Amino acid sequence: MIRAFARQTDQSGTVIGVNAVTPAEGARLMQMPDYHIWFDACAPSDDDYRWLDQTFHFHPLTIEDAKQHDPRAKVTEYEGYLFITLHTPRRQDEHEESDEIHVWLSGKYFVSVHDLDNPIINNLIELQRMNFSLSEWGASFLLYRLSDLVVDAYFPVLDNLGDRMDSLEDRIVSDISQNQLNEIFALKQDLVFLRKTIGPMREVFNSLLIRRYSLIDERALVYLRDVYEHIVRFYDIIDSYRDLASNALDAYLSTVSNNLNLVMKRLTIITTIFMPLTFVTGFFGMNFVHLPFENDLVFWTAMAVMLFGVVGMLLWFKHERWL
Secondary structure: OEEEEEEEEOOOOOEEEEEEEOHHHHHHHOOOOOEEEEEEEEOOOHHHHHHHHHHHOOOHHHHHHHHOOOOOOEEEEEOOEEEEEEEEEEEEOOEEEEEEEEEEEOOOEEEEEEOOOOHHHHHHHHHHHHOOOOHHHOHHHHHHHHHHHHHHOHHHHHHHHHHHHHHHHHHHHHOOOHHHHHHHHHHHHHHHHHHHHHHHHHHHHHHHHHHOOOOOOHHHHHHHHHHHHHHHHHHHHHHHHHHHHHHHHHHHHHHHHHHHHHHHHHHHHHHHHHHHHHHHHHHHOOOOOOOHHHOHHHHHHHHHHHHHHHHHHHHHHHHOOOO
């Protein structure tokens, strides 16, 4: 499904309004100097891609990238337009996923393509209708607004990861369990995925700032720089979380090892206590039918040796702080 929005300006360049139009009408208005058109394709069909190709004559590689899933975020310059791919976060099945938004940007039009009904695009539509203050930038305004909304969507994701990390560290210290190991690996997997997602987007905005593409309005660069700084901050936070996750794994393994050592120490103490008892009873062939050497004194002497031996070893273990 393709929808179109026409932004009309007067002779001074001031935006008069933004109205929804049909794709065919948008293609016609695009030829007029006082109109800039935004075409948005949500879950486009083959007919929709064919219409985009016939209307804008996009390079086949850009159409192929738009049809594929999970391509690397990038910006590529073609004759007359820029092709940009961005990723938006999405939580699914207790794992971090991402959706792609593909953008063709020109001086007269802004084309966005995405597979799902993306709330970021819906928010962008409302922002464009309510605020015209920066709309004189045309497609650069839409690119900035879209980038800002994409970056803002990562804030709750990182906050959630931070909360998960804090909770995991507290539980590792207080009450360790096997489930925590699974949580650590799930957390590390999410962090690796986000790093692979945000890293290329950092390169995209760095390229937009350094190369100074002619299709990007100079007034938009200071705002795009702010977006870039947020992404760099996210990347640093993810790296710090990865270090914390590795530390949590080390703490988990150390705690498990310490608990195992405590168990082995207790078992060793028990074994050590019973060793002299076993020796004494084995030496005398102890039983309760025929007393050792048929002498009551020898029997009670053996019992006293075993009792005082056990008490003595317990006192010694306590003195050495093994108990």
